Amino acid sequence: MRLGKGWLSYATIEENTNSSVKVSVVVCARNESEHIQHLLASLAAQCYVNKEIIVVDDGSTDSTAEIVLSFSEVELLSLPEGVGKKKALRKGVEQATGDLIICTDADCTMGNEWIEALVQCYDRQRPDMIIGPVRMSYNKTLFQIMQAVEFMSLAASTAGSAVIGHPIMCNGANLSFTKTTWNDSSTELVEEFVSGDDIFLMESIKERGGKIVYVKSQRAMVTTAPIKTVHAFFHQRSRWVSKSSAYTDPEIKFVSILVVLTTTIPLFLLVVGFINSHFFLFALIFWLIKSFMDMVFLHLFHSFFTVPLSPFVFLLLAITYPIYLVVAFVMGKTRKVVWK
Numbered sequence: 001m002r003l004g005k006g007w008l009s010y011a012t013i014e015e016n017t018n019s020s021v022k023v024s025v026v027v028c029a030r031n032e033s034e035h036i037q038h039l040l041a042s043l044a045a046q047c048y049v050n051k052e053i054i055v056v057d058d059g060s061t062d063s064t065a066e067i068v069l070s071f072s073e074v075e076l077l078s079l080p081e082g083v084g085k086k087k088a089l090r091k092g093v094e095q096a097t098g099d100l101i102i103c104t105d106a107d108c109t110m111g112n113e114w115i116e117a118l119v120q121c122y123d124r125q126r127p128d129m130i131i132g133p134v135r136m137s138y139n140k141t142l143f144q145i146m147q148a149v150e151f152m153s154l155a156a157s158t159a160g161s162a163v164i165g166h167p168i169m170c171n172g173a174n175l176s177f178t179k180t181t182w183n184d185s186s187t188e189l190v191e192e193f194v195s196g197d198d199i200f201l202m203e204s205i206k207e208r209g210g211k212i213v214y215v216k217s218q219r220a221m222v223t224t225a226p227i228k229t230v231h232a233f234f235h236q237r238s239r240w241v242s243k244s245s246a247y248t249d250p251e252i253k254f255v256s257i258l259v260v261l262t263t264t265i266p267l268f269l270l271v272v273g274f275i276n277s278h279f280f281l282f283a284l285i286f287w288l289i290k291s292f293m294d295m296v297f298l299h300l301f302h303s304f305f306t307v308p309l310s311p312f313v314f315l316l317l318a319i320t321y322p323i324y325l326v327v328a329f330v331m332g333k334t335r336k337v338v339w340k
Contacts, residue, residue: 003160004300010163012216019119023051024098028088030058032106033067035225039108040071048115054095055106056088064106086189086197093182101182103198105173107225108134117219118176128181128210129202131162132174133221135305144226146317147233148307151224153294156301161255162214167206168252172198174222181205196243203249218304234328241332260329262290263322291318 025043029036036055043053053074057065059081068076077091093101100122102115121130136151138144158169175198185204189197205212227233247253269283295314302309 006164022098024096026092029106033062035107056092121215130176193243237328238331
């Protein structure tokens with residue numbers, strides 16, 4: 001509940017200020033022809049003028065590069081054979097000439113004041129890293145609505161921990177940092193893992209005592225596309241899990257262990273219940289208490305992220321989440337994962 005209280009007391013940033021900071025927006029893409037035109041249209045419509053847009057095409061085999069080239073204001077860097085997101089990101093940041101680097105993903109969109117809101121946060125607080133809000137779009141299908149709510153739980157934990165000064169997560173779909181910060185910390189991205197550039201960079205900044213802030217503003221919001229299939233969903237989550245063993249930050253490790261334990265204890269008690277039926281009741285009580293606390297926590301954030309939180313969807317997630325977490329964990333630890 002400390003995260004929720006911190007969120008409620010954290011000021012919303014909406015004022016306008018003038019700035020001349022040079023911004024470099026860096027996007028890494030691989031086979032994103034379905035989405036990248038929407039992203040580039042959003043970036044082209046930004047009201048902030050002093051910017052450059054760099055797209056690093058990581059060996060796409062579709063029409064991603066051709067779409068990027070149709071936007072004259074976008075600089076395209078092409079890498080051969082799919083070298084991976086971290087190397088693509090390095091290439092993009094090396095090429096960037098801005099003082100403030102802003103990263104997003106190829107399947108995202110944002111409002112036309114997105115860059116301006118991030119720059120205003122940078123001008124006001126001069127942080128090493130800015131964590132921006134991310135929400136997931138959805139249609140009327142149950143699968144996508146469940147994804148949006150589950151994603152909001154991650155976004156809420158990201159926001160809540162960051163505003164109290166103990167960030168445990170961030171999302172490369174909306175992440176900003178200075179060029180100096182990158183130069184100091186980019187050697188610690190743990191190259192052997194295909195993902196995690198965002199978290200490992202944040203870990204390095206925290207270890208160095210750098211300043212990390214969260215921008216609480218609808219203008220700074222990024223909207224990411226949902227996963228279309230269950231298979232792709234588990235592939236993404238297993239990729240996220242695969243890098244967890246390399247985390248060094250004690251706060252991240254503590255929260256990760258706490259989440260796993262509180263989520264899987266009801267499953268353990270259910271199994272024990274087949275030996276002693278009294279444990280069925282313990283499992284139910286534990287699950288009800290945890291679910292109630294989760295519901296209260298999410299209610300503090302859902303209006304900001306504009307995600308529906310119906311009792312039915314929440315109940316379905318509360319029932320299926322422990323099973324999904326175990327499956328994703330096993331897949332992430334036993335299977336080889338790739339970026340795209």
